[in-house]
Amino acid sequence: MAARGNWNTKLGFVLAAAGSAVGLGNIWAFPTNVAQNGGAAFVVIYILCCFLVGYPLMVAELLIGRRTGKNPVGAFRALSRNPLAPLIGFWGVLCGVMILTFYVVLAGLTAAYIFEEICYFAGYSDLANFFAATGDGGHKNAVFSIFFMAMTILIVVGGVSGGIERATKTLMPMLIVILVLMIVYVVFQPGSGDGLREYLRPDFSRVDTNLVLSAMGQAFFSLSLGMGALITYGSYLRRDQNIAGAAAYVTVADFSIAFLAGLLIIPAMYVAQAQGIEIFDGGTLKSSTTLVFDVLPNLFHSLGGLFGFLGGVLFFLLLSIAALTSTISLLEVPVSYLIDEHSVSRRKAALAIGSVAALFSLVVAYDLSWVDTLFNIFGTIGLPLGGLMICLFLGWVWKTEQALAELEEGAPGIRNSVLGRSWAVFVRYICPVLILIVFVTSVRPLIGLWVW
Numbered sequence: 544m545a546a547r548g549n550w551n552t553k554l555g556f557v558l559a560a561a562g563s564a565v566g567l568g569n570i571w572a573f574p575t576n577v578a579q580n581g582g583a584a585f586v587v588i589y590i591l592c593c594f595l596v597g598y599p600l601m602v603a604e605l606l607i608g609r610r611t612g613k614n615p616v617g618a619f620r621a622l623s624r625n626p627l628a629p630l631i632g633f634w635g636v637l638c639g640v641m642i643l644t645f646y647v648v649l650a651g652l653t654a655a656y657i658f659e660e661i662c663y664f665a666g667y668s669d670l671a672n673f674f675a676a677t678g679d680g681g682h683k684n685a686v687f688s689i690f691f692m693a694m695t696i697l698i699v700v701g702g703v704s705g706g707i708e709r710a711t712k713t714l715m716p717m718l719i720v721i722l723v724l725m726i727v728y729v730v731f732q733p734g735s736g737d738g739l740r741e742y743l744r745p746d747f748s749r750v751d752t753n754l755v756l757s758a759m760g761q762a763f764f765s766l767s768l769g770m771g772a773l774i775t776y777g778s779y780l781r782r783d784q785n786i787a788g789a790a791a792y793v794t795v796a797d798f799s800i801a802f803l804a805g806l807l808i809i810p811a812m813y814v815a816q817a818q819g820i821e822i823f824d825g826g827t828l829k830s831s832t833t834l835v836f837d838v839l840p841n842l843f844h845s846l847g848g849l850f851g852f853l854g855g856v857l858f859f860l861l862l863s864i865a866a867l868t869s870t871i872s873l874l875e876v877p878v879s880y881l882i883d884e885h886s887v888s889r890r891k892a893a894l895a896i897g898s899v900a901a902l903f904s905l906v907v908a909y910d911l912s913w914v915d916t917l918f919n920i921f922g923t924i925g926l927p928l929g930g931l932m933i934c935l936f937l938g939w940v941w942k943t944e945q946a947l948a949e950l951e952e953g954a955p956g957i958r959n960s961v962l963g964r965s966w967a968v969f970v971r972y973i974c975p976v977l978i979l980i981v982f983v984t985s986v987r988p989l990i991g992l993w994v995w
């Protein structure tokens with residue numbers, strides 16, 4: 544185990560897992576999904592998805608990882624002789640690489656906004672426009688994506704604990720402070736009332752199958768579930784760590800940051816609209832991919848002065864680092880697979896997969912409409928599908944009794960507690976049934992064209 548590397552401290556692991564979870568999923572995807580799908584009603588369904596499906600699955604992934612000490616493909620191979628079992632891991636590796644290809648582009652857009660804010664406040668508005676998402680797109684996006692991928696590769700080559708643990712420790716509290724300060728500012732701007740109502744007062748008549756599928760996919764994406772990222776992180780986990788507790792901490796932290804981001808961005812959209820910025824085009828969002836990037840800089844500009852400048856630069860800097868701790872975990876999955884299963888060195892594995900993903904990401908950088916497509920296929924559908932297979936595998940192939948024995952390590956007594964017992968029921972029955980219902984109801988309209 545030592546040769547494989549371990550997290551330095553107990554807290555180190557929690558920070559790394561939270562670093563993987565907190566990222567653009569919280570601050571870009573969540574508010575965009577809320578704006579696109581039913582406002583507060585989406586938020587309510589999202590909470591249910593996080594805690595009823597997400598949390599049990601997070602525990603499941605961590606247990607599989609720690610028990611086997613392996614990458615996702617190797618982990619399923621170690622736990623079952625069925626030749627199909629490793630396919631679950633392969634699916635995860637594929638989703639990881641594909642998510643990485645659009646994620647670095649968005650992360651690059653975020654990093655470019657650090658420069659946009661500096662130029663704007665220094666009075667160079669042409670240059671500021673160049674760095675904006677809506678500015679001179681392609682080449683700038685490509686350069687920033689490659690830069691972002693290079694940073695990710697560098698840290699992954701450095702190994703698990705050094706970079707990842709340190710980066711997260713001070714970062715998240717700072718991000719929360721800026722979010723809260725900006726929320727306070729936004730709430731006092733004209734137009735924010737409409738946004739608060741949209742975000743906090745659910746209208747359940749807006750719930751449809753599409754909303755539920757999006758909420759579930761969003762929960763998986765934001766919590767980094769369904770592709771084995773947490774199997775991989777769990778494989779570096781010490782046996783004295785309480786997995787149920789760590790997963791609870793990560794789930795709550797991730798949800799809270801997404802919730803705060805929504806509380807900032809949804810009202811800010813309405814404030815921007817009151818200022819004449821076009822957000823909606825006849826009821827639907829004008830641009831879902833760049834919504835957050837259209838709204839936020841405008842907010843910092845309107846704040847103006849030193850606070851606007853510091854807030855803007857710091858916010859995009861912190862968000863870039865939060866995105867980096869997520870891209871690290873995305874790359875770590877295929878890299879750990881190549882290291883374990885094909886005896887490739889860490890350096891070669893990170894370089895090879897990173898370069899392939901960087902190459903694909905160029906396509907996305909020059910045509911941002913790919914972001915939505917890839918997010919829908921590999922995020923909204925791919926991750927819950929992976930999660931379904933992981934639950935079924937754990938509940939019916941590896942068996943929950945074995946998993947409970949693993950859960951007991953680091954949490955004595957949990958095996959026969961209400962939490963332990965209900966976790967087993969969730970993984971075996973409730974989570975797979977919920978995921979299946981969502982899939983069947985949302986895919987049925989498509990199949991219905993031929994069958995019903």
Ligand code: PHE
Binds near residue numbers: 564763765872
């Ligand atoms: N959870 C990350 C985010 O919210 C994205 C991610 C998805 C990371 C899947 C790893 C695996 O930004």
